[in-house]
Amino acid sequence: GPEGRDSLNLSRTRKRGTVSREPHHDAGRSRQLAMIAAIAVMVTGAYAYRWVADDAMIDFRIVENLLHGHGPVYNVGERVEVYSNPLWVVLLALVRPVLFFLPFGTISVLLGLTLSATAVILTWRALTSTPTSRTEGRLPAGLMLFCCLPATWEFVTSGLETSLSFFWVGLSVSCLTRRRQSLVTSLVIGCAPLVRPDLAVVAIFLGSFQLMHLRSATTRYATMRSIAVLLAPMVIYEFFRVAYFGLLVSNTALVKSATSLLEPIMVAGMGVIVGSLALAMLLPIFKLSSHVG
Numbered sequence: 149g150p151e152g153r154d155s156l157n158l159s160r161t162r163k164r165g166t167v168s169r170e171p172h173h174d175a176g177r178s179r180q181l182a183m184i185a186a187i188a189v190m191v192t193g194a195y196a197y198r199w200v201a202d203d204a205m206i207d208f209r210i211v212e213n214l215l216h217g218h219g220p221v222y223n224v225g226e227r228v229e230v231y232s233n234p235l236w237v238v239l240l241a242l243v244r245p246v247l248f249f250l251p252f253g254t255i256s257v258l259l260g261l262t263l264s265a266t267a268v269i270l271t272w273r274a275l276t277s278t279p280t281s282r283t284e285g286r287l288p289a290g291l292m293l294f295c296c297l298p299a300t301w302e303f304v305t306s307g308l309e310t311s312l313s314f315f316w317v318g319l320s321v322s323c324l325t326r327r328r329q330s331l332v333t334s335l336v337i338g339c340a341p342l343v344r345p346d347l348a349v350v351a352i353f354l355g356s357f358q359l360m361h362l363r364s365a366t367t368r369y370a371t372m373r374s375i376a377v378l379l380a381p382m383v384i385y386e387f388f389r390v391a392y393f394g395l396l397v398s399n400t401a402l403v404k405s406a407t408s409l410l411e412p413i414m415v416a417g418m419g420v421i422v423g424s425l426a427l428a429m430l431l432p433i434f435k436l437s438s439h440v441g
Contacts, residue, residue, distance in 0.1 A: 179287055182287055182292070183272055183287070183288070183291075183292065186268075186291070186292040187265055187268055187269070187295055189295055189296055190264065190265070190268065190294075190295035190296070190300060190301065190304070191264075191265055193296075193298065193300075193301035194260065194261055194264065194300070194301040194302075194304035194305055195257075195305070196301070197298070197301040197302050197304075197305070198305040199302075199305060199306065199307075200253040200256060200257070200306065201306045201308055203307075203308060204253075204256060204306065204307025205307075206222060206230060206231065207231060207233070207237055207240060207307070207308070208252040208256075208307075209222055210222055210230070210231055210237055211237060211240045211241045211244055214237070215241060215244060215245065219392070220237060220392075227392060228393065229389065229393045229398040229399050229400075230398075230399055230400065231398065232345055232398050232400050233308070233309040233312070233342075233343065233344060234342045234385060235312060235339060235342045235343050236308070236309035236312050236343070239259065239312065240252075240255070240256070240259075243255055253307065256305070257305040257307075259311065260304045260305040260306070260307070260310070260311035261304060261305065261311075262311075263311040263312055263314060263315040264300075264311045264314050264315070266318065267311075267314035267315040267316075267317060267318030267319070268291060268294070268295060268314075268318065269318070270315075270318035270319055270321065270322040271288075271291055271317070271318040271321050272288060272291060273322060274318075274322045274324075274326070275288050275291070276288075309343055309344055312343050313343055313344055316336070316339065316340060316343050316347065317350075319336050320333075320336055320340075320354055323336050323337075324357070324358060328358060328361055328362075329362060329370070329374075331373065331374060331377045333358060334355070334358065334374040334375075334377040334378040335377050335378075335380070335381065337351050337354050337355045337378060338351070338355070338377065338378040338379060338380060338381045339381045341381075341382050342381055342385055345398075345401070348382075355378050358374065358378075359374065359375065359378075362374055
């Protein structure tokens with residue numbers, strides 16, 4: 149009868165829906181496994197290439213002096229800022245008392261592996277959080293290539309702030325994709341110069357993009373508040389720098405600018421190029437994002 153035909157059609161529809169969903173689910177799981185494998189390759193390769201640069205020993209000594217109450221200095225009694233990566237020094241100072249039983253080199257290697265793997269995961273989540281008909285079902289080939297390059301493996305565990313730079317990029321992309329209007333996003337972007345001075349150029353591009361979005365989506369008060377939070381990390385650290393070291397810039401910047409003006413110009417130029425390329429690659433992701441928080 150009619151009821152029997154309706155139930156038969158309903159069962160066929162359910163079967164077709166089940167069949168159509170299974171390949172999509174399997175494809176998604178395959179992409180996840182492929183990305184996990186790429187991260188495992190990066191971690192394995194980075195551990196095999198593990199090393200500590202001689203410049204990292206400067207940071208280690210500064211952290212030891214800081215933890216012993218002598219301040220963030222290289223020589224006790226000399227207030228000279230010989231580092232250019234404040235957040236990396238702070239991170240080492242926070243982790244050192246917890247992992248006191250490990251050598252500084254081992255701690256930096258573990259931090260490098262953890263931060264770099266987390267950076268890839270954050271970027272991957274940002275990419276997969278904006279699926280469309282053009283991007284759905286595709287692997288993030290560029291991110292997987294980054295994980296498989298020996299050049300990446302070599303600098304994940306250099307003992308310097310390279311891994312923290314990777315982490316900052318991944319966290320910034322994730323925040324801009326998921327929480328574009330959040331003050332947390334402004335704070336993360338504003339920390340760029342404290343990770344590496346040349347990341348300030350990239351931060352200008354990312355911060356400008358966030359502010360353009362805020363101007364069109366929120367009130368002027370919210371925009372001004374985001375600008376204040378964006379500038380807060382560098383302004384606060386600049387007050388500390390002037391009060392403690394008596395300079396507007398780090399001692400390394402003075403030395404490099406005194407010996408050659410070419411290097412700062414080249415760094416700024418490369419920063420503009422990298423920032424432009426990063427914005428060009430990330431802009432489609434931000435446009436596709438529907439997570440505005």
